[in-house]
Amino acid sequence: MRFRRCAAAAAVALFAVLAASGGTASAASCPWMNPTLSPNARAEMLLGAMSLSDKVAMTYQQYPLDYHYGAAGYIPGNASLCIPDLVFNDAGQGVGDAQTGTTAFPAPIAQSASWDPGLQYQFGAALGQEASEKGIDVQLAPGIETDRVPMDGRNWEYASEDPFLSGQTGAAEVEGIQSQHVIVTLKHYIANSQETDRMTDSADVDQRTLEEMYAPQYDVAIHQGGAMGVMCSYNRINSVYACENPQTLKGMLDGQFGFTGMVVSDWGATHSTVASAMNGLDIEMNVTPGTYFGPALETAVEDGQVPTSTLNDMVLRILRAMFTVGVFDHPPAAQPEAYAAPVSTPDHVALARTISEEGTVLLKNQDGILPLTGSGQKIALIGPAAGQTGAENEYNGEGSGHIPEVGVVPVVSPLQGITQRAAADDDTVLYADGTATADAVAAAKAANVAVVVVGDSESEGTDRSSLTLTGGTCTLEGCVPQTSDQNALISAVAAANPNTVVVLDTGGPVLMPWLGQVKGLFEAWYPGQEDGNALAALLFGDVDPSAHLPETFPASETAQPISTAAQWPGVTEPGDSVGPHSIYSEGLLVGYRWYEANGVTPLFPFGYGLSYTTFHFSDLTVTPASSGAVARFTLQNTGSRYGADVAQAYVGMPASTGEPPRQLKGYQKVWLEPGQSKTVSIALPETSFAHWDTTAGTWVVTPGDYTVSVGDSSAGLPLQATLSRSSAQLPAGAY
Numbered sequence: 001m002r003f004r005r006c007a008a009a010a011a012v013a014l015f016a017v018l019a020a021s022g023g024t025a026s027a028a029s030c031p032w033m034n035p036t037l038s039p040n041a042r043a044e045m046l047l048g049a050m051s052l053s054d055k056v057a058m059t060y061q062q063y064p065l066d067y068h069y070g071a072a073g074y075i076p077g078n079a080s081l082c083i084p085d086l087v088f089n090d091a092g093q094g095v096g097d098a099q100t101g102t103t104a105f106p107a108p109i110a111q112s113a114s115w116d117p118g119l120q121y122q123f124g125a126a127l128g129q130e131a132s133e134k135g136i137d138v139q140l141a142p143g144i145e146t147d148r149v150p151m152d153g154r155n156w157e158y159a160s161e162d163p164f165l166s167g168q169t170g171a172a173e174v175e176g177i178q179s180q181h182v183i184v185t186l187k188h189y190i191a192n193s194q195e196t197d198r199m200t201d202s203a204d205v206d207q208r209t210l211e212e213m214y215a216p217q218y219d220v221a222i223h224q225g226g227a228m229g230v231m232c233s234y235n236r237i238n239s240v241y242a243c244e245n246p247q248t249l250k251g252m253l254d255g256q257f258g259f260t261g262m263v264v265s266d267w268g269a270t271h272s273t274v275a276s277a278m279n280g281l282d283i284e285m286n287v288t289p290g291t292y293f294g295p296a297l298e299t300a301v302e303d304g305q306v307p308t309s310t311l312n313d314m315v316l317r318i319l320r321a322m323f324t325v326g327v328f329d330h331p332p333a334a335q336p337e338a339y340a341a342p343v344s345t346p347d348h349v350a351l352a353r354t355i356s357e358e359g360t361v362l363l364k365n366q367d368g369i370l371p372l373t374g375s376g377q378k379i380a381l382i383g384p385a386a387g388q389t390g391a392e393n394e395y396n397g398e399g400s401g402h403i404p405e406v407g408v409v410p411v412v413s414p415l416q417g418i419t420q421r422a423a424a425d426d427d428t429v430l431y432a433d434g435t436a437t438a439d440a441v442a443a444a445k446a447a448n449v450a451v452v453v454v455g456d457s458e459s460e461g462t463d464r465s466s467l468t469l470t471g472g473t474c475t476l477e478g479c480v481p482q483t484s485d486q487n488a489l490i491s492a493v494a495a496a497n498p499n500t501v502v503v504l505d506t507g508g509p510v511l512m513p514w515l516g517q518v519k520g521l522f523e524a525w526y527p528g529q530e531d532g533n534a535l536a537a538l539l540f541g542d543v544d545p546s547a548h549l550p551e552t553f554p555a556s557e558t559a560q561p562i563s564t565a566a567q568w569p570g571v572t573e574p575g576d577s578v579g580p581h582s583i584y585s586e587g588l589l590v591g592y593r594w595y596e597a598n599g600v601t602p603l604f605p606f607g608y609g610l611s612y613t614t615f616h617f618s619d620l621t622v623t624p625a626s627s628g629a630v631a632r633f634t635l636q637n638t639g640s641r642y643g644a645d646v647a648q649a650y651v652g653m654p655a656s657t658g659e660p661p662r663q664l665k666g667y668q669k670v671w672l673e674p675g676q677s678k679t680v681s682i683a684l685p686e687t688s689f690a691h692w693d694t695t696a697g698t699w700v701v702t703p704g705d706y707t708v709s710v711g712d713s714s715a716g717l718p719l720q721a722t723l724s725r726s727s728a729q730l731p732a733g734a735y
């Protein structure tokens, strides 16, 4: 049995058969229902009509998890004030929790591996549409924290180790979700890098590192994507819980990023009434409902410990989010019909397949082993993740990002997808599930090519203990590793057949002791329900592999940025009995920044990915623009197939800034016909040349020469140009 949800709470009643309580009074009695007024004016007008208890009722989860039609959270509406219900649901790879009949899309990390914001917008819109049709108006997504620790159990739920890529990915998804009148919650704000001791750990991080490596994606998702919800995380930041942290909430979120929407606590992440309300939390979501923001908040307001103006501001932020995104004017589908309704569509399933095709990274293709060509070939398909559907298949991760209930999703396994596609070429598939190595070896020996599909199971609540590919099953309570050794299986198959291709279904990087023995390698992450179809299309070359890594793959357990116990999983500090401290001593050197600064060669660099065709970069110019600069260069498809490359622009700052050697500041995915050339322009706004100045409390540009490097991975940058910048100070929040 696989575990799907976030909270370890005991099972509770699945749902209450309650009539939706909001939105029934007439528009005449609710003048704020006039859509010609601004969202803010409507919110203020409504606030003026609310009693103290009406207001407090909006600030907390009053019912247990799953109470309302299988959703993670529920704040009932107020019919007499025309306020609709707020229904919160998880949505990492699709509308999850206890919802059924929804589409299982690829994991968030697969989405960002596509480097395609247009696709991420479509994903968000599909997610928002399915949510709305299921009666949900707040999506607990997207996850955009920086993947700092490769062993993090939620690595797969986040976009990237790079804040720029996370920001662009997140902003596009936000726009898509909110286009369907469903409010997002960006999560988990902030410095939420690990699952070990996740409720108590303190992320000890200096301000510059926080601003540069962990905050920009939130800023971008808010000002570019228009996000109206943020979820504060379980962890502490510099010893103060995230949901009552004045520095990160009032200071950064509101003060710098200009956020005017609602801050929602993670489930059980609220630890106080007065401090939380005063420091910027608007909604307490809890496993035990209403611990701090129910009657306790009402009393605190009556006693004057929390001023009425603070409560007003909290409620205003919630209402403003609802009016801005359109929840009042376009409420989600009514219950109980919505709960029963199947909402996945053929278009959404096709989109799930496209995202998996565009998100699966080709990492090795020796001797042109791929794509599989010819006819009448024998293909040995081997491995624990190849054959099963549903419960055992590694189509998605575990915890609240899991989608949806066991056995409900019609998952196309690699066996099904590849068998069907092979038939079109008169190829035959010889299948061995890999539990008996002898059977796998026999199949491999009898075949022209062997494809081994292996995977792991990463979960919220549990970090991986190492980067070894262990397989098995993870839940909030921990991981049970597979007894069979997948690395040994791959080696045995590769020894039996030199034409071996490995497919990884993992949530993040793993070590690959067998890499030199195999000819082909795909990282498919958790590919969603179209797993087998997408994989078959890539293996047979029906589509060009176009994904690039959003995260560096280390060559060894120790040759990577997070290698001391103090960094992860943290150490106890004298005098702090709350929990351990994880010391962010690597500072700005997160992911590829560390490898480059230290001259360490990873197994596969950030931004890397192969295609079935080849590309050439030439003629870079970088010219000043009204804000910042523009990099222009030529990209040519020099091969004989239609395909895509991800053109990436990195900026190197003057040494005096103390910045890492190079940082991603722009990218574009470009599809080209064979022989076709294109002039690609990548905008580099002034923020691309800025770093955080802690003394000035803002972004500054140091005068000097900046290097702009262009290519298709952080370690493959054939073009360079320099550009000089003058001194500048950018407004805080200008990132």
Ligand code: NOJ
Pocket (backbone or CB within 6 Å): 005, 006, 007, 072, 090, 140, 187, 266, 267, 400, 460
């Ligand atoms: C806890 C998880 O950390 C969060 O991501 C999720 O949205 C909530 N539970 C609700 O399920």
